[in-house]
Amino acid sequence: MDCGSISIRPGVGMLNLFPHMKYQPWYALGELVDNAIQSYVANRDALRDVDGVSYQLRIEIQVDKADGGSIAVRDNAAGISSVDWPRAFRVADPPADQSGLSQFGVGMKAACCWFARRWSVRSSNLGEHTTREVSFDVPAIVESRDETLVVVESAEAAQAHFTEVRMEGLYRVPQTKTLAKIREYLGGIYRQFIRNDDVLITFNGDPLVFEEPPVLEAPHYKHPDSEPVVWRKDVDLRLESGRRVKGFVGIRERGATATAGIALFYRNKVVSGAGEETFRPEEIFGRSNSFRSQRVFGEMHMDDFNVTYTKDALVWYDEEDEFLRALKAELDREPMPLLKQAENYRSRTVPPAPPAVARDLLDNIIRSFGEIDPGSGTAKVVVVPPGPDNEAAPVEPSASEMLQADRELVMDVDGKTWKVSFQLVADEANQDWITVREYGGVEPEVVIKVNQAHPFMRAYCELPGDQLEPVWRVAIALGLGQAIARAGGASLPGLVIRNANALLRTYLSSKA
Numbered sequence: 001m002d003c004g005s006i007s008i009r010p011g012v013g014m015l016n017l018f019p020h021m022k023y024q025p026w027y028a029l030g031e032l033v034d035n036a037i038q039s040y041v042a043n044r045d046a047l048r049d050v051d052g053v054s055y056q057l058r059i060e061i062q063v064d065k066a067d068g069g070s071i072a073v074r075d076n077a078a079g080i081s082s083v084d085w086p087r088a089f090r091v092a093d094p095p096a097d098q099s100g101l102s103q104f105g106v107g108m109k110a111a112c113c114w115f116a117r118r119w120s121v122r123s124s125n126l127g128e129h130t131t132r133e134v135s136f137d138v139p140a141i142v143e144s145r146d147e148t149l150v151v152v153e154s155a156e157a158a159q160a161h162f163t164e165v166r167m168e169g170l171y172r173v174p175q176t177k178t179l180a181k182i183r184e185y186l187g188g189i190y191r192q193f194i195r196n197d198d199v200l201i202t203f204n205g206d207p208l209v210f211e212e213p214p215v216l217e218a219p220h221y222k223h224p225d226s227e228p229v230v231w232r233k234d235v236d237l238r239l240e241s242g243r244r245v246k247g248f249v250g251i252r253e254r255g256a257t258a259t260a261g262i263a264l265f266y267r268n269k270v271v272s273g274a275g276e277e278t279f280r281p282e283e284i285f286g287r288s289n290s291f292r293s294q295r296v297f298g299e300m301h302m303d304d305f306n307v308t309y310t311k312d313a314l315v316w317y318d319e320e321d322e323f324l325r326a327l328k329a330e331l332d333r334e335p336m337p338l339l340k341q342a343e344n345y346r347s348r349t350v351p352p353a354p355p356a357v358a359r360d361l362l363d364n365i366i367r368s369f370g371e372i373d374p375g376s377g378t379a380k381v382v383v384v385p386p387g388p389d390n391e392a393a394p395v396e397p398s399a400s401e402m403l404q405a406d407r408e409l410v411m412d413v414d415g416k417t418w419k420v421s422f423q424l425v426a427d428e429a430n431q432d433w434i435t436v437r438e439y440g441g442v443e444p445e446v447v448i449k450v451n452q453a454h455p456f457m458r459a460y461c462e463l464p465g466d467q468l469e470p471v472w473r474v475a476i477a478l479g480l481g482q483a484i485a486r487a488g489g490a491s492l493p494g495l496v497i498r499n500a501n502a503l504l505r506t507y508l509s510s511k512a
Helices: 012-020 025-042 044-051 107-115 138-144 176-189 191-195 291-295 320-332 338-344 355-366 455-460 468-487 494-505
Strands: 002-007 057-064 070-075 116-124 130-137 148-155 162-170 199-203 232-238 244-251 261-266 269-272 296-301 380-383 402-413 416-426 434-439 445-451
Touching: 012 107, 012 138, 025 044, 025 057, 025 070, 025 107, 025 162, 025 176, 025 199, 057 176, 107 116, 107 162, 116 138, 130 138, 176 191, 176 199, 176 269, 191 199, 191 269, 232 320, 244 320, 244 338, 291 296, 291 338, 296 338, 320 338, 355 402, 355 416, 355 468, 416 468, 434 468, 434 494, 445 468, 455 494, 468 494
Parallel strands: 057 199, 261 296, 380 402, 416 445
Antiparallel strands: 002 148, 057 070, 070 162, 116 130, 116 162, 130 148, 232 244, 244 296, 261 269, 402 416, 434 445
16 A cells, blocks of 8 residues: 655645535535536546446435534546546646536535535546545644645556545534435436436435426417417527527426526536526516416526536626526517416316315414314314304305315304304315305304315415415405304395405406
């Protein structure tokens, strides 16, 4: 076993700055993934000559939370050559070929020092008969100002090719939620390589995947009886500077507030718009509660631009506004006005609300009345309006309704115990937005239903959406208000809800 050395000059001071960078763990890990992919791309033919035509790049990422945390990243790419070995550990010493993902000569050092106090690299370059290993103890290096590191070399088969990076003593030990986000974001960032089957990336043993969102196939919103079309448009823009942007924009089949948006690619890697950090400029997506913001998605390849040295944002060269104007004009162009379709199209069939969403929102509303019994979902509250009780004729439920959530509470109204049920239903056959069934007697009962399939709800409160809860609260207030008013002796209180239903069915359910 031979020992040599490498110089990391002038990087000692920089090593102490890297832990304080504004980084995200998925982009930091991405620096190591980038190096593996670049090594594979540059040596693809040689790797297949050794391992056969079925060779596939494999990158394994293992995160362990025990004992202060550790991260290992291993790949079967071509390894670090003897020529590149000294340069690889000097800060801001870029590779000779900067046309790929390895561009600035900063990524691995910055990422490892951001993650960990101690890290090491072990690598064998294809055809060199040697494995090399070097270790960084960052606090010790900074304290001693030693700019030379020992390299341990050992004999290896010429056919061996790999790189292993290990980080220990983590500054930030990823917890369960962060681990899930790393898995999701890395799948989104490297979706193009995963699609092409160029690489298999595993995270704690599980292969990374990217779920392609289904594209809306539907008629034009102005012509609901026309033939359905696939709402996906290819985009090819040329800016005044000559920079070219290519990609596509489409409409999701189902809205998804968290993950709608445009992903911006640079050299087939997403640099902005992975996971929930999607690129959603208001010029294209409207306000955060618009239907466009839930439905529009796409991918833009920005290879004529550049990226920051952390490779998590584009350098726009003051052309972002021009790009957005050009993109909006293209997306509004007939005969496929994609943004208008995203804002105005409503499905004729309303899928049921996710049960958990509906139940959670109802529970949140119930909490406004008092403490909920977790077993029964009931609450004890006191409301004191004056007047006698009154019996109203019950309204029969529709046979076509689909119950989405059901909660009830018990109220004291002027000394009487009322049972109040709140139900969220989807009923295409029911023309009413809110239905109130009142049963008088010794223990009055009120059943309030809100119909998610009503045109008003489909136009303004389609799931998923943060705007649901306020609307449901108003509906419940109307229903309870009618029942309490009737109990107080009001004349024909049901006319208010009857007329509200009629207005919401017609004038107030359509957008200008």
